[in-house]
Amino acid sequence: MSTPPLNARQPRRNRYLLMRHGHSEANASGLIISRPERGLSGFGLSRQGHAQLEGLLADWRWPLPDRLLHSDFRRTAETAEWVGRHFGLPLSPHAGLRERSFGELEGLSDGCYADVWTLDADDPRHQAFGVESVTSVADRMLAVIAALEVETHGETILLVSHGDPLQILLTALEGRPLSAHRNREPLPPASITPLS
Secondary structure, eight states, rough: OOOOOTTTTTSSSSSSEEEOOOHHHHHHHHHOSHHHHHTTTTTOOOOOHHHHHHHHHTTOOOOOSEEEEEEEEEHHHHHHOOOEEEEEEEOOEEEEGOOOOOOOTTSSBBHHHHHHHHHHHHHHHHHHGGGOOOOHHHHHHHHHHHEEEEEEEEOOEEEEOHHHHHHHHHHHHTTTTTGGGSSSOOOTTEEEEOOO
């Protein structure tokens, strides 16, 4: 059975809060860490990331989450641990919320992102440098929400993920071309974006 496409105008059974992980060691080092071989066990939160989360949780202005799902990368898992501890929530790692894979650019300068994003704007299906295509990221991120819409009702669900996947998800939900995902204002580390 196929799931109908989700969009921003379609009513949802649950409320969703999208959270980008706090500032990480990869951010501090200016490195692309996008593959599980390195991201699952290394490059967690930086001191700056810890401070961001402390401030965010002290000044929480959003609905209290009932559930917490997160990418299983270390930086997102550590972010989720802070939030889960604060609200007394169990953690649910979910591979569907992982960072976009940047293929051959793994471990290189984060200045290489711009090369990929330029190609994204021409073709969201491209896989240059072995990167995961924008369309593939959108499909897996939308699938996470679609599954939750079937499983639960009336909950506030916090999804902790990464900058590129969240930008792509928001672009898809807005019904805009996926090639325009970088036209959105970038989501800062440790930020919350409610889905209305």
